[in-house]
Amino acid sequence: MNNENGTLFAPSSGRTKEREKRRSPWWEVWRRLRRNKAAVAGMSVVILLVVVAVLAPVLAPYDPNQTNIKMRLQGPSSEHPLGTDNFGRDMLSRIIYGSRISLYVGFVAVGIGAVFGGILGAIGGYYGGRLDNFIMRCMDVLLAIPQIILAIAIVGALGTSLLNLMIAVGISQLPRYARVVRASALTVRGQEYVEAARAVGASDARIILENILPNCMAPIIVQSTLGVAQAILSAAALSFLGLGIQPPTAEWGSMLSSGRQFLRNAPYLTFFPGLAISVVVLALNIFGDGLRDSLDPKLRQ
Amino acid sequence: MLRYFLKRLMFLIPVLLGVSVVIFSIVHLAPGDPAEVMLGPSATQEEITNLREQLGLTKPLYVQYGIFLTNALKGDLGRSIKSNAPVVDEIMERFPATLTLAVLGMIFAIAIGLPLGILAALKQNTWVDALCSFFALVGFSIPNFWVGLMLMLLLSIYIPILPSSGFDSWKNFIMPTIVLGIQTMAVIARMTRSSMLEVIRQDYVRTARAKGISDRLVLTRHILGNVLIPVVTIAGIYFGHQLGGVVITETIFSIPGLGRLIVDAIRAQDYPVVQGGVLFFALCVGIVNLLVDLLYAVLDPRIKAQYRAAK
Amino acid sequence: MNKFRTAAVALVLVMAFCLPAMAAELRLAQVADVSSLDPHKVSDIYSANVIRQIYSNLVQVNENMEIVPDLAEKWENPDDLTWIFHLRKGVKFHNGEPFTAAAVKYSIERIKDPKTASPGATHLKEVASVEAVDDYTVKIVTKRPFAPMLMSLTRYETSILNEKAVTAAGADYGSKAAVGTGPFMFESWSRGDKVVLVKNPDYFRGPAAIDTVVYRGIPEDATRLVELESGGIDLIPGNFPYQEFANIEKNDKYLTYKVPAMSTLYMGLNTEVKPLGDKLVRQAMNYAVDKQAIVDAVYFGFAAPSKGPLSPVIWGFDPARKAAYPYNPDKARELLKQAGYADGFDMTIFSDNRTERRSAAELIQAYLAEVGIRAQIELMEWSALLSTSAKGIGGAFMLGWTGTGDADGGLTPVYHSANIGSSNRFRRKNEALDALLEKGTATLDQEARKKVYAEAQELIVEDCPLVFMISQELLGASTSKVKGFKLYPNMISPLYSVTLAE
Amino acid sequence: MNGPLLEVADLNVIYKTYEGTVAAVNGVEFSLEAGRTLGLVGESGAGKTTTALSIMGLVPSPPGIITSGSVNFAGKNLLSLSEKEMKKIRGNHISMIFQDPMTSLNPVVTVGVQISEALVAHQNLSEAEAEKKAMEMLEKVQIPGQRYREYPHEFSGGMRQRVVIAMALACNPGLIIADEPTTALDVTIQAQVLELMRSLKEEFSTAMIMITHDLGVVGEVCDHVAVMYAGRIVETGSLEQIFGNARHPYTLGLFRCIPDIEEETSKIRPIEGLMPDPLDLPSGCPFHPRCPQCMDLCRTVVPGVLDDGGHRVMCHLYGKGGAVHG
């Protein structure tokens, strides 16, 4: 037998060797992403939105919840660029504050969906067999119920609140993360480097954590970006149906919903919140598309 | 092959069972009580208790579920608490509107989405592609309820040429079809484009081109046949999605469909209607998936062979 | 032969021209489709409207909410417990069956039968027995002197049904069949969409002027309005969007209707929740909210601040009453200080998602904030709100009350301590009030009753287990060709006298 | 016909990518007589496939651009033909066999249709006639004609490659370009397919360009050999000239890399170093960084071509060097 403990490879003379700079695969992704003009534009809008959400108190010209009956239903003017609603609240301020809720809902709902869906998918994909089968059948059940109806039922059961809305949207998105992660876990599991890791004695937990999950990240990230967009849409749809956001919180979907009764006299009450949702979702989708292209190993060659 | 489909049909059973358990638990978990809704705010405790008993709501939940399940197996989904009409009748009376909408939406989505995707892929990296792709992306991103309201504003209020509610004439269907189909249209266009681009790169397309056959033949025979498979998959998935989307469309355009029935029932805690309606939706989704599988067999001989081989 | 042919052609032509004019069709849009046409099984106003056209009652209310004869031509009280009704003769059900006292007995007993589980049973809970003295005389005996009896019998829930029709249809009664003695007969119901009624040529007051009535359910305010404008419907009998009313009033293409409603909107307070048990706090809250602002903002002026627990159109309303608790934030702050809440407190307002209630809650929240009360709004499904508030909700709740049209129906269920746990959602026991309410029910002398109720109203305003809000107005509109439509305060307007002009 | 069937001169192809410009083919020149077989040998990335696609007019564009050169086939410069005219050549006068028989057949179209469509397109045959001819072609590649209506998935790998061969031969083209036709196959199947190709080539007297990385395959089927390295043909000549008297250090290196199965003990001597980065080709002779006989001259000057009785070498060792040929 050879020398024990790998002493054959005695440490080479000191750390004199110069190494080339570390450039992680993410750097590569970023480089490709940067070249995609549309993706950069989408990302900029998303970043802008985050900035707006964070700086809402600074940016908003008025208190979003300050009612002023005398000033209600004023069309866009220099004083109120986007007009006022039926309580005389400034629409611009409400839309600015609304970005907070939309982003919050989007990210938390996706967080819920991605974490639980991802765990279920990774377990199913790595271990396979009956466990996988059971998990996937459960996902089938969730998929068989139209998303929005499932979400309505969940909100109905848990009660109307922002948190419950996020849970409902998260749960209804869960299957897609489970499926995406499972699919890539299945692919990764079959890769020789996973076999190699087992050959050098890595445990299941180590393989899942160090090999499977990092290599599933690309689809998870892409799916999550697009998922945030979808979650914002779903949450807005639920708010539109009158579920989820407590008044007087400024939220785009519920603003749109309550503006609807003034569709004839004050269409700007529905127009602007809808436009805001569209722009954000569009930006996220464009960014997600760009990210997908940058992460796609097929385009890497 | 028939056996394969019968088997697939059997696989629907556990899914439907799962759906019934999930939805039964969710609706019964909700606070509130259909008896109270029916009797209104003036009801006395006694009246509520009496009605609850009449409705069988005083029994333990598992017993209620058992009763529901045994009856459901006999094709009896119970009677609506609100209207006392058989749930099956309620569903069947509203299903045609929903089905019409969903099918029209799908036809719209395919009729617009498919050519759009093909065009974009054929003109890859030109302004035509950019325009088509952007159009699809916008269709994918704008909230459909907003589209509905804006269409209504434009076509019923500003230029009043289309009715804003009801479903009596073909005119009634134009706006709802667009609202319902727009997202699917976008998805199909995107899927068609990416699938086209993938197929175009395939060796067999290069082989076909190396044979010197016409571009039209390459497109129709060698590309489209293979493009359609993922497109059919996504269309199938979105058909189910559209069934959910009808909730919004039906609300905006006051169309008496299944989506609104279920949502109203959820809100009124009309348990039998919720359960029956959701189960029916799940069944539709299952059947559509099955049809998609059948379509695969038509489109792809490999899959057909698999079905044949499956026991 | 030739002549005959000419005549036939002429006839066809005349018919062709006349047909559209002859088949006068009235199309109405309500907020929702009906849920059932079995009067004993429903409790929603939209079904009630259709039921009102199909069925008759022993007695009815007119547009001033006064009791008038319907199937009963006259009635008397031989003693405090007995009601004798003399019925109209020669009345036929839509299925051809004659209307007799047996039908009355059957209908009342069906409502009272626990197996029916009728939401309307509450109105007849004091009835001890019904007896058909002869074919055209009915005797009803109550358990105790029950003054609101007549008002109860005007309710759509106590419509008179035909036993044969009910038995024949079985479980499908109300969805596939509905047989009454009213001016219109049930023709068809496409679920979720519309109900079609046709005129009853044998109606005992003579056939109605319009041939067909189509009730549609259009939940969206905007859509309903667009439909009226585009000619899709002729009439919106109530629930006209407030924000649009001023515009349409100006437009002479439309007729508008406006009456004070029987219903009131209030914010109930669970008096078991701290500090809402403190009367000073409750009064402070009443002073803190500017009700006129809610009238303006939410109802666009089509409402009035409440003068007490009853709407002015309810029988028994004390006309001497002034607005309860006019807006006075200083007084509110003072009262709060007095109660030991100078720094205010935190509370929750529960509401369902109906626009008016939610909007009112938002404004209330803003006004309460001005006196230091930090209220949070929590939206719930209607069913959850009903259920939770009956069991004792954790704060205030937005609710409306319509009652029966009689002061008893407007007060007893909501304020009598016997109803704590169900319809007394304030969970407030006031023995003096209980006594007054009981007395009001038992006093058959109407003038004496009014005094009792005036006292009760004062007591409630003073004790205020709720924040009084507004009494709203009912708004409706139609195209100008609709003639003779009257909007009733109870929102159940008969269409018998409506005609359609060319 | 006079002169060679195919004459490629000064062919240059680049690919424009985000990373930069890849010089895939650099001044390739060769010719091929009717009925003869040329082996185009080289390692991956040498530009073999791009050369083939250039002849077919199928260089994917974007990103590929043919910057200069001519491809004379039967007297016509293919590079100057319109797409429409090119379509008449493709599959009719020149056809191509791709590497992977698993992916070069359309999975949803029957093999019969895939064979007959070229016949319908080029030979004015009716569907029925084309079907009959296609069945004959199947028989020719030793597949029963009645399997005409089957789909590719019903055939094994070796059979699929035979279908592809039938497809390529259907119109009896003057030239077949076979791009690594047996690389994806097992050795015993490879032997079958090579044998089949050899006999069919005789029967149809078709010229062929055999693209391969396997010198053994070249030895089995080719008359002429061209060795490619980094987009250039570094050595070309008859089979005897190359196998018997290889001169370019790269060609020599290639032979030394392969373990000799017929010798008792074999020594292999690898070519040191790596293939050059196509984005950044070395100056001078592209092989110089790996060349054991590298001279100063090699580092700066692209060697010219020395022609010795048809045996052409592009190396400074054999010429005065300096001038780029042509």
Add this chain to the structure above:
Amino acid sequence: MADLIKVENLVKYFPVAAGNVHAVDDVSFAIKEGETLGLVGESGCGKSTTGRLLIRLIEATSGRILYRGRDIASADKKTLHDMRKEMQIIFQDPFSSLDPRKSIGETIGKPLEIFGMGSKREREEMVDALMEKVGLSPRLFYKYPHELDGGRRQRVGIARALSLSPSFIVCDEPVSALDVSIQAQILNLLQELQETMKLTYLFVSHDLSVVKHISNRIAVMYLGKIVESSPSLELFSNTLHPYSQALLAAVPIPKLDRKRERFILSGGVPSPINPPSGCRFHTRCPWKMDICSREEPPLTDRGGGHFVACHKVK
């Protein structure tokens, strides 16, 4: 030299919908310490499965694997873990065998980390030494696989396998995905390492010339069975089994004037799900006799350690 590894009646079936895939069906062989056994055959013959079974990357259906006399086919988890230090594997595909999200240094150092050898710093230095050993510049420590060409990646794979200084390495087609010039470099490297580190190889390949070049003994597999096995040179000078002969004849040789008989098999390899009865090769065998489809020929010694499983060979 003693047998380092000895395999007895190794069987591996993969259950699929249509039955069992007979991937490896009753295979026995032994490898002497410091030697190389070449396992050759066409795709799907079970050679790679055999390699993986040997180091228990997949579990055998039945059979014994003796490593230095110890049965490791049934070793428990702990023993298995320790065994990893002794037995390693080099994979075929230099693309999929390296985790794209890990730098070269991490990949090579991972086994050391798992077995807790040295401090982080020491491990890094060991990795540097390993990299030099396999001809990689330690400058590449932080490079990621996608930045390297196939040959270098394969060197990374080799370095990873060597990091625990094993005695036995399964080389699963280590050069078949490489260009010829690189292939030669790797083959030489493997031989060099074998000499300096006294390694024992199981060399799995479909390429007869490569196998011949590197192996001491060669076993030819067909449809999950070893049909012939003999010392390397003997196999080429005295090929006995008809399949081996066909395989040998099929190899194209880059030489002029070769004198070889044409021997081309007809048809393809039958399905391993329901392999042919008797001798599995009988469906393609030019010498087929009646007995061949009925009885399975045993693998018997024809002298000098030359085993063959054929009814015809006497």
